[in-house]
Amino acid sequence: MQSISFNMEANDGAARAARFRLRGRTIRTPLFMPVGTQGAVRATPPSLVEQSGAQIVLANTYHLSQRPGERIIAKAGGLHTFMGTDLPILTDSGGFQVFSLKKLSVDEDGVTFAYPVDGRRTRLSPQRSMEIQQALGSDIAMAFDECLPFGVDREYAVKSVDRTTRWERRSKNAHTRSDQSLFGIVQGAFWPDLRKRSALEMAEISFDGYAIGGLAVGEGHDKMCEILDATIPHMPVDAPRYLMGVGRPVDLVESVARGVDMFDCVIPTRHARSGVLYTDMGRIRVTDRRYRRDFYPPDTRCACSTCATFSRAYLHHLFKVGEILATTLATVHNLHWFASFMAEMRKTVMVGELESFRKWTWETFGRSG
Amino acid sequence: MQSISFNMEANDGAARAARFRLRGRTIRTPLFMPVGTQGAVRATPPSLVEQSGAQIVLANTYHLSQRPGERIIAKAGGLHTFMGTDLPILTDSGGFQVFSLKKLSVDEDGVTFAYPVDGRRTRLSPQRSMEIQQALGSDIAMAFDECLPFGVDREYAVKSVDRTTRWERRSKNAHTRSDQSLFGIVQGAFWPDLRKRSALEMAEISFDGYAIGGLAVGEGHDKMCEILDATIPHMPVDAPRYLMGVGRPVDLVESVARGVDMFDCVIPTRHARSGVLYTDMGRIRVTDRRYRRDFYPPDTRCACSTCATFSRAYLHHLFKVGEILATTLATVHNLHWFASFMAEMRKTVMVGELESFRKWTWETFGRSG
Numbered sequence: 001m002q003s004i005s006f007n008m009e010a011n012d013g014a015a016r017a018a019r020f021r022l023r024g025r026t027i028r029t030p031l032f033m034p035v036g037t038q039g040a041v042r043a044t045p046p047s048l049v050e051q052s053g054a055q056i057v058l059a060n061t062y063h064l065s066q067r068p069g070e071r072i073i074a075k076a077g078g079l080h081t082f083m084g085t086d087l088p089i090l091t092d093s094g095g096f097q098v099f100s101l102k103k104l105s106v107d108e109d110g111v112t113f114a115y116p117v118d119g120r121r122t123r124l125s126p127q128r129s130m131e132i133q134q135a136l137g138s139d140i141a142m143a144f145d146e147c148l149p150f151g152v153d154r155e156y157a158v159k160s161v162d163r164t165t166r167w168e169r170r171s172k173n174a175h176t177r178s179d180q181s182l183f184g185i186v187q188g189a190f191w192p193d194l195r196k197r198s199a200l201e202m203a204e205i206s207f208d209g210y211a212i213g214g215l216a217v218g219e220g221h222d223k224m225c226e227i228l229d230a231t232i233p234h235m236p237v238d239a240p241r242y243l244m245g246v247g248r249p250v251d252l253v254e255s256v257a258r259g260v261d262m263f264d265c266v267i268p269t270r271h272a273r274s275g276v277l278y279t280d281m282g283r284i285r286v287t288d289r290r291y292r293r294d295f296y297p298p299d300t301r302c303a304c305s306t307c308a309t310f311s312r313a314y315l316h317h318l319f320k321v322g323e324i325l326a327t328t329l330a331t332v333h334n335l336h337w338f339a340s341f342m343a344e345m346r347k348t349v350m351v352g353e354l355e356s357f358r359k360w361t362w363e364t365f366g367r368s369g
Numbered sequence: 370m371q372s373i374s375f376n377m378e379a380n381d382g383a384a385r386a387a388r389f390r391l392r393g394r395t396i397r398t399p400l401f402m403p404v405g406t407q408g409a410v411r412a413t414p415p416s417l418v419e420q421s422g423a424q425i426v427l428a429n430t431y432h433l434s435q436r437p438g439e440r441i442i443a444k445a446g447g448l449h450t451f452m453g454t455d456l457p458i459l460t461d462s463g464g465f466q467v468f469s470l471k472k473l474s475v476d477e478d479g480v481t482f483a484y485p486v487d488g489r490r491t492r493l494s495p496q497r498s499m500e501i502q503q504a505l506g507s508d509i510a511m512a513f514d515e516c517l518p519f520g521v522d523r524e525y526a527v528k529s530v531d532r533t534t535r536w537e538r539r540s541k542n543a544h545t546r547s548d549q550s551l552f553g554i555v556q557g558a559f560w561p562d563l564r565k566r567s568a569l570e571m572a573e574i575s576f577d578g579y580a581i582g583g584l585a586v587g588e589g590h591d592k593m594c595e596i597l598d599a600t601i602p603h604m605p606v607d608a609p610r611y612l613m614g615v616g617r618p619v620d621l622v623e624s625v626a627r628g629v630d631m632f633d634c635v636i637p638t639r640h641a642r643s644g645v646l647y648t649d650m651g652r653i654r655v656t657d658r659r660y661r662r663d664f665y666p667p668d669t670r671c672a673c674s675t676c677a678t679f680s681r682a683y684l685h686h687l688f689k690v691g692e693i694l695a696t697t698l699a700t701v702h703n704l705h706w707f708a709s710f711m712a713e714m715r716k717t718v719m720v721g722e723l724e725s726f727r728k729w730t731w732e733t734f735g736r737s738g
Contacts (some may be wrong), residue, residue, distance in 0.1 A: 038690045039683075045697060048414075049673070068661065068686040076664050076682055084678035259680055292437065295445050305416070309453035314408075317437040321407045324693050328414060 001182045004208050006239050008141070010350045014232070014259040017349040022056070022088040022181070023139050029240060029261035030346055032252070033058045033090060034269060034336045039083050042269050043327040044335070046085035051305065052332060053339030056140070057087050061132050062101075062124060063096040064331060066202045070135040078137030090264070091138035092169070094124045095164075095185060095213065099147035099153050099229070099234065106146065108163065126170035134177045140213065143171035145185040150218045157189040165201045172205055181208035183242060189214060190223065192230035199234035209240040212260070216245035221367060228258045235259075248342065249278070249365040252269060253358045256345055263342075268334035273327050275319045278337040282364050284312075286330070291316040304336035370551045373577050375608050379719045383601070383628040386718040389609060391425070391457040392508050398630035399715055400608060401621070401707045402427045402459060403638060407436070408452050411638050412696040413704070415454035420674065421701060422708030425509070426456050427633045430501050431463040431470075431493060439504040447506030459633070460507035462540070463493040464514035464533075464554060464582065465613070474664070475515065477532065495539035503546045511580065512540035514554040519587045526558040529674050534570045541574055550577040551610060558583060559592065561599035568603035578609040581629070585614035590736060594623055599616060601628045618647070618710065618734040622727045625714055632711075635701035644688045647706040651733050653681075655699070660685040668726050673705035 004020040011017075018029045034049060035042045037060040041049045047056060059079060064070060075162055076082040079089055097113065104112040110125025126144040133141035145164045148157055164187045175182050184207035188194035212231055215224050228243070235241055241253050244260035252263055268278065275287035278301035284291070288297065297307035298315065306315075306329045318326035348357040373389040373396075380386075389400045401416060403410045406429040410418045414608065418426060428448060432441060445451040448458055466482065473481040479494025486570035495513040502510035506690035513531045517526055533556045544551050553576035557563035571579055581600055584593050597612070604610055614622050621632055637647065644656035648668035653660070655667065675684075675698045687695035717726040 033405075038687075038692055040687055040694045043693045045674075045694065046678070063576050063690075067690055068682065072662055072682060072686075075662065082680070082683055082686075084683065099734060120455070161380055293441055293444065305414075309415070311438065311445060311451070313441060314453065317451075318407075318409060318443075321436055323395075323407055323409050323416065324412050324696065325409045327693065328697065330414070 001206055002179055004181050004240070004282035010352075012349045012352045013257065014348045015256050015354050016259060016261060017263060017346050018240070023086070025055070025088065027055050028346060030252075030256045030342050030349070031055050031262055032342045033264040033334050034262045034338075035264055035266045036083070037063050038122070038162070039064055039073070039079065041335070042273070042331065043057045043324065044269075044331045046083060046087070048328075049335060050085065050087055052333055053343065054087065054282070055267070056090055057085065058090050058092065059083070059136070059138065061091045061129060061136070062097040062113075064136060065132045067241065070132045074135040074137070080137065088139040090140040090143065091133045091136055092244070093129045093133070093142035093144040094184070095142070095145035096147045097124070099149060099217065108142075108166075111146075126142065127165045127174045128172040130171055134175070134180065135234035138180065140181045140183055140209070141175065141177075143182060143184045143207065145187055145213055147214050147217070148187065148189045148200040149212070150190070152189050154191060157191060157194055161188050161198050162196050163200065165205075168202065169205050172207070183207050183209040183211050183240075185211040185213040185244070186231055186235065187214045188231070190219065190227060192227070195227060195231040196234045199231050203234075203236050207239070208313075209242060209262075210235050211244050213244045215243065216247055216251075216265075221254070223249060225254055228255060232259045243319065249361050249364070250367065252342070253345060253354075253361040256349070257354060257358055268338045269331050272330035272334045275326070275330065277315075277330055278334050278341075286312050286315045298333050299337065302333065302337060302340070304333050306330070306333040306336075308324050371548055371607070372575050373550050375578075376461060381718045381721045382626065383724045384625050384718045384723050385630060386715050387609070390486060392455075393589050394424070396457065398720070399621075399625045399711050400424050400631055401711045402631065402633040402702050403707075404633055404635045405452070406432050408433055408442070408448065410704070411642070411700065412693065413638075413700045415452060416455070417674070417697075417701050418458055418704060419718060420452065421704035422712065423456065423704055425459050426454065427459050427461065428505070428507065429496035430450070430498060430505070431458045431466040431482075433505060434501045435486070435491065439501045443504040443506070451507070457508040459507055459509040460502045460511065461613070462502070462511035462513040462554070464511070465516045466493070468516035468518060468586065477535075479513075480515075484567060495536045496543045499540055499543040503544070503549065509550045509552055509578070510544065510546075512551060512553045514556055514582055516583050516586070517556065519556045519559070521558050523560060524562055530557050530563050530567050530640065534567065534574075537571065538574050541576070552576050552578040552580050553611075554580040554582040554613070555600055555604065556583045557600070559588065559596060562598070564600040565603045566598060566609060568600050572603075573607050576608070578611060578631075579604050580611040580613050582613050583592045584612065585616055585620075585634075590620060590623070593620065594627070597624060597627045597629070619736065620731050621711070622714060622723075622730040625718070626723060626727055637707045638700050641699035641703045644684070644695070644699065645698055645704050646734065647710075649733070655684045656688045657679050667702050668706065671702065671706060671709070673702050675699070675705075676701040
């Protein structure tokens with residue numbers, strides 16, 4: 001493992017503004033990480049991802065191990081060289097795929113999957129996940145866990161949480177790369193006692209940072225907050241806390257208010273592809289007819305290259321004719337908006353005014369945003 | 370019309386290196402224009418098109434008049450503002466659509482089309498084509514013509530060529546924008562006498578430049594060269610000559626050797642989308658299995674941002690997983706390669722060594738390139 005020199009800069013209630021070191025850079029939290037599942041943030045050249053203000057990008061251990069295979073990426077000189085980015089990279093462990101993909105079996109040693117593209121049987125285990133992530137050479141590796149579905153029964157959840165603790169301990173034991181940080185993942189489904197147990201066990205194993213997994217799986221905003229309230233008080237204060245797969249502006253601000261530092265989600269990139277743009281006035285669907293003759297930029301207050309150059313009318317046109325440049329321009333804007341949103345939130349934490357930012361976020365985006 | 374101050378810099382046999390003025394810029398020929406049919410070079414932000422070395426981009430009068438409509442573009446401040454580029458823009462006249470789209474009728478006054486998207490009846494005429502192009506505000510407008518298919522019978526061709534001359538005269542009469550150049554288009558199908566007649570009639574009408582239309586419609590390289598030989602000697606020497614819809618490297622060099630200055634073609638962009646990359650060693654299909662572990666850039670001698678950052682193995686991976694970033698990266702490379710290819714060709718014309726470049730092009734690309 002590699003120490004990340006986590007430094008707290010300010011607190012505002014439970015919210016934190018902090019910094020840590022990664023790949024020779026200073027990373028400032030709270031932060032949002034764009035998702036590049038297959039080794040690319042979709043439709044977006046890495047130079048534009050960097051210009052968006054993103055500080056870390058996420059890539060997917062399981063998918064990259066299938067295509068092109070971690071050996072090819074290692075031979076290319078590692079994931080940064082392969083993807084053409086110098087941004088720090090976090091790789092997930094494959095644990096989310098235990099939830100999202102068809103699995104053939106889960107046993108004490110790991111999970112057997114059928115690869116969705118060709119049905120090929122593949123196996124993930126703590127050791128194998130570490131082997132892949134170390135070959136990829138990401139800056140932050142994630143310990144191997146099992147992400148449970150919403151509605152899982154307690155009996156299975158108890159068994160799974162205990163096993164996840166064993167898997168994560170094995171992950172740590174298998175992890176040898178000194179230039180890579182390793183984060184643990186707290187599970188426990190939707191039982192506060194299981195969450196607490198998992199949080200304490202992860203702290204006891206000791207990682208460079210701690211993620212909260214198994215949320216944003218369909219439980220809704222209130223349930224998510226309830227579980228955060230039951231989990232975060234039992235997590236270490238002197239390391240980054242990373243809420244996986246979140247999310248929407250109100251989820252982000254409520255989680256930061258509860259002490260979360262890091263997030264990843266496909267929302268800005270996936271929504272961009274369907275023409276949904278985030279702005280300081282709320283979300284807009286630029287494919288709506290009303291934008292046909294709207295010559296304002298997507299967000300009049302935004303400094304991104306899309307807003308500096310293009311109008312809503314142009315984006316509307318590109319989406320209407322099915323031109324994929326639309327996707328790139330919209331993604332660049334959304335990534336920039338999310339990075340700016342987090343930077344603004346950080347500022348309000350620094351000056352003790354998160355409450356007003358939280359209020360603004362609710363007024364602007366509400367539950368559906 | 371706007372004079373473009375055409376200046377010859379060098380001749381090498383019939384080949385020419387020249388420069389002219391457009392949109393306050395010095396344009397150097399021979400040159401290749403990327404195609405942005407719908408008001409965007411596909412998958413490619415305009416900043417990257419500019420960085421490729423492209424000097425002029427092409428957009429399509431007929432398509433833009435349908436979606437989003439030229440009024441919206443005029444209201445946006447013209448096509449440059451709408452597309453977000455300061456590069457000079459050439460708009461074709463819609464004459465190619467007389468060839469490529471389903472037409473309901475062609476009469477003395479113009480053409481009636483069924484718009485492919487919704488079947489809506491639309492009409493193009495010399496006056497209407499000028500009206501659209503002047504509203505778009507391109508830097509070079511093209512006179513309205515009829516592009517004939519390969520294999521058209523002589524009786525129809527004679528009638529059509531005479532009508533095209535009348536249409537182009539009407540185009541010139543309808544053209545009033547003093548900040549827009551107007552090019553005529555020579556037609557005549559595959560009869561040398563009709564080509565000569567059309568060339569002389571266009572010269573008599575007098576345009577800022579002269580295009581050769583109706584080639585690259587399936588006639589093959591030798592036939593194309595034969596028609597160029599029958600046409601170019603009858604075209605003015607003191608204005609740019611633009612061969613429309615060409616093309617492949619050997620077509621480009623053979624046309625330049627015969628006195629052509631400008632080209633446009635979808636080849637670099639369309640081929641990029643299917644993973645075909647142009648290099649100084651010939652074309653490569655980066656989706657081929659052999660590139661899975663090939664960590665060289667697409668073209669080791671290329672200075673484009675794709676070759677500076679990414680390997681064939683990475684592009685191979687992106688195409689294999691269906692990631693559309695592949696298209697952008699491949700298009701950036703191909704556009705850069707075509708711009709560099711033309712710039713190299715220009716250099717050899719300047720020093721009287723086009724013959725060796727022509728030989729190299731044939732050896733590297735041959736008939737199928």
